[in-house]
Amino acid sequence: MTLTDGEILLRPIRMRDQREWREVNRRNRDWLRPWEATVPPPAPGGPVAQRPTYRQMVRHLRSEANAGRMLPFAIEYEGRLVGQLTVAGITWGSMCSGHIGYWVDQSVAGRGVVPTAVALAVDHCFRTVGLHRIEVCIRPENAPSRRVVEKLGFRSEGVRPRYLHIDGAWRDHLIFALTADEVPEGMLRRWRRSRPAAPRNPDRPEEMK
Template identity: 85%
Template sequence: MVLRPIRMRDQRAWREVNRRNREWLRPWEATVPPAPPGHLIQRPTFRQMVRHLRGEANAGRMLPFVIEYQGQLAGQLTVAGLTWGSMCSAHIGYWVDEAVAGRGVMPTAVALAVDHCFRYVGLHRIEVCIRPENAPSRRVVEKLGFREEGLRPRYLHIDGAWRDHLVFALTAEEIPEGLLSRWHQARPGTPQK
């Protein structure tokens, strides 16, 4: 499994995986609320999306990644909302190909991203906000030991409406051994380094 920056040349694979998973991801993917009268909002093209993600990364506000599993693009993970100063925090959003769900791909990707953010980027806190109904995504953070902090009512526009989200978080002090190490220790049969 590899977590790496998103690239323009990922377009074909990204579109194919996203297309195959459209219905599976629809209940969980953010949507844009209806435009005010007289305004037209268009969904960005892949190239526009990558340009935006790269611009945000270059500005120090985001870390956009794709997830590769067995050499194939299998999802996306974005560390966003990087806040510095006295907060030093961010939040993580992700999606994975249904074909590889349940194989430990997403917990591994989240663990890699959190370790990178805590050890090399210098963040102190990471949040993951999940719709209460999204049991597979909740299992990801529960497996990794994120602490549930509460409910954010009508937090994000998803699938055509403002949806409540549960907040899960970790701070750097909670995982001095690293999250990937914790995840490997928790999984039976995982080779130790």
Template identity: 80%
Template sequence: MKSPWPAELTDGVTLVRPIKLRDQRAWREVNRRNRDWLRPWEATIPPSPPGRMPPQRPTYRQMVRHLRAEAHAGRMLPFVVEYEGRLVGQLTVAGITWGSMCSGHIGYWIDQGVAGRGVMTTAVALATDHCFRSVGLHRIEICIRPENLPSRRVVEKLGFREEGLRPRYLHIDGAWRDHLVFALTSEEVPEGVLARWRHEAPGATEIK
């Protein structure tokens, strides 16, 4: 049986693959160009208690090495997203928990230049199907700020259930922010998330 990590997931011109050290130049270029687009939704570090040095943001290389170590430990699946051969975003399955829970949560961002084309919707569908079918998870959760309408459209198109509000859940853009919780379990999509989306919206990966 093929190992669930590392894995490359494809649908048409969309590729979801493990992040690599050699992605640094492309990753930095996309982040720099999308700074204003991404800033309102990016995680930030809250103020440190008195007398404690604030943690420093890792370099790209430190980030990738940490993500890869977590992946090898079975706690994370760190991907980048390519569209038509170009790096356009990042998708991470994190917080993977086994035992009686068997769950994980997905976070993502995408280049504004390809937003609205179904790229991240396809990537989230591919990653969720991989988690259910190959990794063996039972539940996938996605937490989104209520104001983030483009990200909410992704989970709505894929049929994630809205489960409620988590007040002041994550430190985002300099403050503790509320998040809406969306989730799916494997029993809800026996045909697969991508297949269900396509069935409900034919041609979705091309026009959405």
């Protein structure tokens, strides 16, 4: 399954993406570090968590996807892999919700890649998957990522104190959300209407959550 809009494509992440994925991630390591989740130190005598290998990560993503709890995507732009978007924490029953996380190569920041990718994922979640609610959780310091959800019309729902362990400490997060009835015309259509006619400055760091 792929989701596309122009040169932007979301598709399942693959084992054979390993070399390209690792290179993009390595090249952007310093840029992404303030926003990527980390594992807290273990309790005294407890097990030490190891960072998963790429293959372990993909197997986990596939297992969660097969269980209906996750939708993992590679982001392509102009035919090359530039990042990742994951709809995670999918809950069914009376909730029917999930949350979106993403990262993108700094070289394509400011070109509308992430807003378009998020819009594609939201439309897929609401129209095809059948979710009712989508959240995006962002560190208050991450102004570029906050601009992404604001441009797409997500509403702010406040702060979750010490919500995720990131860059060595428990960090507060701002919560942004949408329900399906708030975008009856579709998120991608809304974004197309509001996006600037010309690309933004590509040197301006824009998008990582």
